[in-house]
Amino acid sequence: MKLQKETNIEFEKIAIKRIDKFPDRPTIIFLHDSLGCIKLWRDFPFKLGELTKCNVLVYDRQGYGESCGFSYSKRNNYYMEQEADILSELLDFWQIDDAILFGHSDGGSIALITAGKYPEKIRGVIAEGAHIFVEDITIKGIEEAIQLYKTTNLKSRLEKYHGAKTNEMFWAWAFTWTTKEFRNWNIEEFLKDIQCPSLIIQGGEDEYGTLKQVTEIVRQTKGESTQLVLSGVKHTPHKEVPEIIFERVSRFIDQKMR
Template identity: 80%
Template sequence: MQTKTKIKLDEITIKRTDRFPGRPTIIFLHDSLGCIELWRGFPEKIGELTKCNILVYDRQGYGKSCAFSYSKRDYYYMEQEADLLNELLDFWQLDKAILFGHSDGGSIALITAGKYPNKIRGVITEGAHIFVEDITINGIEEAIKLYKTTNLKTKLEKYHGSKTDEMFWAWASTWTTDEFRNWNIEGFLPKITCPSLIIQGEEDEYGTLKQVENIITQTNGQSTQLVIPNVKHTPHKEVPELILQKASEFINGLNE
């Protein structure tokens, strides 16, 4: 499926650091409720450890980017985001980018590497999904409960402002439909030829280790898994030093 970019490039917010001429650029792809600010200083730390340039952006509907240009999220929205990323790579004139994606961002990274393998040098994912599981739905239903009964909405409004409700329900409503239960991106995995580091917390509340196993066994590039005990869905926040170490080792190894 080839899609057209639905937004203008000036409608997304970008944070870019080019401190290391001639070195690769690492692109960070946020999760389903994330944005540039919620990465904190993590991208910069990896950039320093690897002497790579970094680029982080808010997808449409998130953070400081514009509101969604559609009323209902498409079943193929992550593939559409991968197609947009491909166009952004051309616009930014980036060749052989390294993708670091968390959750939805991880899935988008995998799709991009599968659809546009010649443009991607390496992929790191955290808590990426390639299909929907019961634990995924249960985790989202718990998030919906928290959104309705706790200050979760207020916390998210700090980063997403007036777009918060639309952003949250675009995720929660889409993933809990009967139609989306059949969503699956495993078809892209055999087309991935670059090395990948697949990270997941052993206690991830949104996916089982079957996600990692299927990614590792189906990609054609050299894939390495990092499963972390006593960690949930956000390893780079729960065990940041470990992720910085393993991610930087992986990235530095791409040059060997």
């Protein structure tokens, strides 16, 4: 089964890890960051599933981990919206109609777009370190990552998870975000159509975005939106302070997903 001729993605070639053990409970779908994949979530999704008594599905987007390669030769300003469209089709393919999206970084942005474009399919959103527009601090963080990729063992570390796709994956992210054209990227238009509850998480010391990302998401989202800003935490709260994330996300799902 393919999404569209222009994407040429076979859903069977999207790698997933799924645990269904709680009948009549929602499924939390985990959306990785710009360099992530299923394996880099480690056991966090499955621990959260047990805590919340929710089913879990983690997947590698096209071009990442064990999924198929990219369906396009060059990213444009709308690649995250395209991934939201693909996710909508995947929800039908996976036969999931009660999804809670947990997205980190790029995955958080994709979660917000999906909830805005397809509100009838999404019961809740947890967005961690998401971006809705480009900031100077974001570009600075990516430029620093580029230097690490060129001068350290970052590439070989990523190759453990992405294999031969690593170089294409890294530069698809790093080059796109640092182009002049991408400075105009903005997804605020989708926020007003998000009807489900959302929990917006960000580290107070996030090296890729300021707290303006959080305040604007919460301010503009139509559905009830709660912010969680964690002092002293950087861009990956679920790895840096997992116990806090477990507790707050569990409470959010318990209170809002009944």
